[in-house]
Amino acid sequence: MERNQNIEKRILWVAERLFLEKGFSGTSTTEIAKTVGCNQALIHYYFRTKEKLFWDVFAPKVEQVVEYLDAPLDESIDFIERIRNVIDFYFGILELDERLAPFIVNELIMNPGRWDKFRDRYLRNESRSTAFNRFENMVEEEIAAGRIRQIRALDLLMNIMSLTISVFIVAPKGFASGECDQNLRKTYLDNRKEEIKTLIVNGLKA
Amino acid sequence: MERNQNIEKRILWVAERLFLEKGFSGTSTTEIAKTVGCNQALIHYYFRTKEKLFWDVFAPKVEQVVEYLDAPLDESIDFIERIRNVIDFYFGILELDERLAPFIVNELIMNPGRWDKFRDRYLRNESRSTAFNRFENMVEEEIAAGRIRQIRALDLLMNIMSLTISVFIVAPKGFASGECDQNLRKTYLDNRKEEIKTLIVNGLKA
DNA sequence: GTCTATAAGGAGATAGAC
């Protein structure tokens, strides 16, 4: 972070880091101000409320993920390969910042008001519908051709997302106290990714 | 709840309900007291701190789940049937109180201190080791006999738990605003359970 | 055992000087 960026951007930058690390309710505007190096009133001058600051931080991250969602559905390759790519993509996004999955689950899924706002903003819009409809058509085509078993597209997506997100929820915790080795962690992530691909692909067989 | 139970039990009872509904940090000792019908100082008289009250509420629930863990591994039935039973059991536990899964994820997985305490108390003890070792032996036996594909027991368990817990994390939210119909909800849960069984069993094929 | 009163410390938000 550049010390002489404008303060508004520095607040956003610091807030993102602290929200990701300690959650929304675990982060005070006072702490954000102290970390930025300004006073607490300035946070409210720029963003009026803490909740609005949250969305100003959060929205760009969501929109970035939504953008990516269309990419792995490249129709020039085999369907099963596309599914593998979807898994790679989700892993890629969550691996870029490993605090993202716990953050999303904690702040969005757990808070009814936020989830409602999130759904109305990002799950109802056309870009999601088109991406999901494309995906749904692909799945139905494969079923009709007898290349995969009967399954609803939403179930397939839920399976992939549940398995992937869980990896990153559990990852930071470890099953033993001392177990924070980076190599162990990387091995764990890679193993889980391969296992999930195997499970999903194997589980689709007719 | 009986109005003239002793107050200590009433506090536990109310605290459990409020913690499950609104989370630990979303529930104040003042609110617990008000709901119980006593004053806030009494909470501290009986439980000293809010954190200790949390564990007094939480520990029995965990211990109840740990007890159940051994039951579905009945060796007199087919391995695949045992796996189906494990899934039924996890669903059963989480369906008994649908606030349990979000609560566990939120309070335990998200809070490093609590997770450490939880792991040291419940994941390190002998009862878990024996149950898991039994499970691991079963899996290795099936692999050796060529009846299922190569897979680590821990991965199989992670797959089952990830998929199951996610169902209850997403369930209370819904994908549409008005969608809180109990029938829709039950259908959703049953569909997911069947899909998860199909996925896990299909995904185990050699 | 149960109460009132209060300490001691946060929090988010706002008014107004500069």
Next chain:
DNA sequence: GTCTATCTCCTTATAGAC
């Protein structure tokens, strides 16, 4: 645009009367 000062509210926890 940035600051200091402060308001208001709420939290957990404790002291001490009854």
